[in-house]
Amino acid sequence: MIPAWLQEIAPILILLAVVAGVIGRLPKVKDVDHGPAFRKRRILNWLPLGLTYAFLYMGRYNLKVSKFAFEEMAGADGGPLMGNDDFGWIFGIGTYVYGFSFLLNGPLTDRFGGKFSILMGAAGAAIANLLMGLSAWTLLNEGPAHEFVRENFLGVFATLYAINMYFQSFGAVAIVKVNAPWFHVRERGVFGAIFGVLISLGIYFAFDVGGMILDAESLGLTWVFFMPALLLTIFWVIDLIQVRNTPGEAGLPDFDTADASSGDDGPRKSALDVFKVMLRNPVILTIAGVEFCSGFLRQAIMQWYRTFAKQTDGALGLKGDFVYENWGMLLCCAGILGGVFAGIISDHLFKSRRGPVAAVLYGIMLACACYLIIGYQEPWVGWVVLFMSMAVIGVHGMLSGTASMDFGGTKNVGVAVGIIDGFVYLGTAVMSFTYALVLPREQLDEAGNLTGPVTDPANWQAWPIAMVPLALLGLLLATRIWNASPKPRGSKA
16 A cells, blocks of 8 residues: 555656656757766766755745744734744745845855855754754643743744744855856756745645645644744755765866856955946846836735635635645646746747746736636645745746856856845735735634624735736846847857
């Protein structure tokens, strides 16, 4: 008999095997000729780094999983301990911290290297998750400071989650900074697909594995936070031993990646000078604008669909359907497909241009968002938002994971990805605060069950309406970088 956990993850394993087969059989791109030893060592470099990034995701979006437990616990005011508005403020504050922390962490990564940053991120996020787990434990067991945490729940978790998100911000910068010297610009579309796979696995770990942990009698709420802390600690040790910043550090020859830093052999510029150069680059700013929209749309789907389905279940009956019960697995599969589709057509159809891919995928998101305004109460709404998730993760991997390398260049990619990914999370913060204000608030009846306006689907129409202008803006901005390609420093162009 096949174990339940293996049945749960089997679709992802099958999909990953198919993706590996497809990528392995793609024709080689021009200008790239790596030997078997290089390719093997590159895998041994990005795989532990990438899994650490996935576990950072697990320790980031576990806040949403914990909400399903916290919203059933009474707070000091008699309402849910973590309602829709509380989650919006906690998540919003954390994402603002994440976005602005790149002003510091981008230059630090360019100065000290990506390995330094992944170690900082994993260690800090592990400690923050440990503290959130201890706070949950004291609430459940009436431990030390039980009343303080209960009466100041919003402040306590907003502070701890903000600390978590500061260290989380090292992750994206680290993974792009380390991989920039290992991938030629003509093969980075495929790396964008890998980046999308890693994001998708992290989403699966957060939502489905986190949900299993929450439901397990021997684990429960506290281990929703303790488990990513433990995994991040293990991978901190593996990264310390295995990860190298450049091929040269691994005993292999470095090579010209043909990105924006190619031919730049001058002295290192100050962080302020690099920021000035990046902020004068219209392509970088346009990509940042596109990714602001991606941040809003990605989290509007991931963070709110299951809440919408759960709270309107009495009217729509979505809570027990296949999409709701397998949300993390389906998000993972959608993200893998989106990342692979985007990466392959970028390198093999659009000659490693990223703008056309973003425009195609934003066209899909706009069409779906417009449909949701009238169709969000239909039984297939879950499949529509999954299709949108496929598109938005494809865009995110292509721009934050790939275009940031191309146009920032290996030398200054930390600042470039900091600006771009910072805008992603500023968009996420705007999403969080927007929905904290416009979505209906929960009420509990005497039996502790949800009641009031939040259970009426008509009061949720603001959820899809808010997505449409961001999808339209993202599409318009993506068309402006349709023909953009990196120009090496030595190029006459």
